[in-house]
Amino acid sequence: MKTARTRTVSRILATALMASALTGCSLMELTRDCDGTEARVREVGALGILDSRPDRATVTRGAEEDAPHCFADSGDVVVSTTRTYAFPGTRAEVAAHYRAAARQDGWRPDPEAEPGELSFAKGDMYLWVDFMSTGYGLTVVSYE
Structure with missing residues (x-):
């Protein structure tokens, strides 16, 4: 069973990955x-x-x-x-x-x-x- 904290972190990561895919920006490029x-x-x-x-x-x-x-x-x-x-x-x-x-x-x-x-x-x-x-x-x- 997922806790609220785990769901929140999962949503943040999913949003970041989606944004990077949609903008063509890789998180690796930022580093x-x-x-x-x-x-x-x-x-x-x-x-x-x-x-x-x-x-x-x-x-x-x-x-x-x-x-x-x-x-x-x-x-x-x-x-x-x-x-x-x-x-x-x-x-x-x-x-x-x-x-x-x-x-x-x-x-x-x-x-x-x-x-x-x-x-x-x-x-x-x-x-x-x-x-x-x-x-x-x-x-x-x-x-x-």
Whole structure:
């Protein structure tokens, strides 16, 4: 004979399994983590586009976020890295440089980029160029 507590737990589990089946979401996906992404972290950190820069651009030192890393959040596993450059020139110079360098390296303009956003895609990776008052930053993201 089932107790009320057992029936309640059974209903909760059945509801969770039904919801995951109906939404296409697996409970296992929600527990994904960065195990096994070490090679991908190294690969993303070694991308040549990260070291490409216009003349007069200099690497900014000391930023901890520059190291390639993996993070997992709500089942999404993301490998990411950034590079930050100081640059005395214009945004137009930076944009022209990365449009040419990205194309040469096999990146294509991101079809889902917002107007005015400088964004590229290559396979399952995305490259963003973000402007700051003293330069710009590159961010590469790979969704695993």
